[in-house]
Amino acid sequence: MAARAAGELTTGLADPVVTATRILRAFGDQTVLDGVDLRIGRGEVVALLGGSGSGKSTLLRILAGLDSGATGEVSTRGRTGVVFQEHRLLPWKRVTDNIALGLRGSDVPGRTAAALAEVGLADRGRAWPAELSGGQAQRVALARALVREPDILLLDEPFAALDALNRLRMQALFGRLRAEHGFAALLVTHDVDEALLLADRTLVLEDGRIVEDTAVTLPHPRAADHPGFGDLRRNLLTRLRVPTSPDES
């Protein structure tokens, strides 16, 4: 309870950008989401953890409005951006055109170029997606979401397919962009360290419900050797039923 209160204090859940209530989703007779309640405050980064097949992607797709088979209520305020595990860039559009896809308003080229520069790829605008490395493609996908100036960014294991070094770089980039733009985010991840490095709050999904909701009150910039990090990590791993030391297994 104490953790929950702290979370509300720091992020203002009184003004949520996402409110989901009693989300139910079943595939055939398999109930995947069994009454999920979720709120994300303005500017808050929430990490969503859970075992494989626990329904994290399903929940994210529902929040993104991509799943018409769910019941319950979802309301999002403001613009939404989505980044998937695979970059999902259109192979037949150059990087710039991928970022500008469906973009409206004034100075689309300028905004596109700015977004590309923000992810460190200012000079790759003319490239085809097939000419990019995995890490670069994922950064373009991030730019495609960012250029829409989202109030809430939904990310489904966005860095999971990258190698360890690229993952660290992307996490740092994400932290920097977040500090700059102040978007809220729901970050689906398998990686407990990533969750604790980036999130203001961690949720654990199990048996179709959110069973754990913990504020991460560590100060920024965070590092894995920060005092207090280890405790949070151990708690989270226990909650995910992962043995934290070899003799526990």
Place this chain on the structure above:
Amino acid sequence: MTADVRAPALPAERTRSARGDRPRRSPGPRRWRRAVTPVLIVVLWEGAARLGILPPEKLSPPSDVLSVGLRLTLDGTLGLHLLHSLLRAFVGLAVGGVLGLALGALAGLIRLGDDLVDPTVQMARMLPHLGLVPLLLIWVGIGEPLKISLVALGAFFPIYLNTYTGIRGIDERLVEAARTCGLSAAARVRHVVLPGALPSLFLGVRLAFGAGWLSLVVGEQVNAETGIGFLMMEARDFSQTDVVVLGLLIYALLGMLSDFGLRVAERRALAWRQGLQAS
């Protein structure tokens, strides 16, 4: 001194130039080597005709074919017949192509369209369309509509099938990503579905051209009064073997040219795949 620095990085190149070999495998010699056999065949053909081994009424020598080609070009006959053949091909391909594209898109994009159109087309596809000539003769007579409908029928099926499979083969995840970028259904078709189906569509168009030329050859031998096929049939009546061979060459040339043009267009339109193939 410089050689010492470069040596470890480019050992292969150094040994090769030291031996005085060609620095790179150039395409030149290979291209010429590939031309050897066709040239040899033409030379043998000409020689056999000159020596009287090939009777000219069975197969005219290449030189005769060339000279008759020149003569018919200069007096304008060839141009006129070629124009008529091309017109038939163009109209037939356009009619069959547009129909194939429209129905393929309808069946590929809309479930109701799929149910109403696809099973029927799949069944009709099994009919050999050149075998329909007797029926078409009864329906549309022996005039231009017969030739055009044969070409159109030949072009329709490859374009329909490849449009349909191209659209069906689109990665659903890309469509979903486009939705998250705020694209409407129509915009998703324009930016995701059509470009994604384009490689398949190009294959369909190339097959359609092949089938179209074939249909034209058959169609023009049925009571035509103009066209390359007519020229050949008329020449056969007068035992002008050189004109018959000329007609065959022109058909082959038309097929080659259209295929070449389509390849160039394809390479331009699908430039994004170059990187894909390289990686």
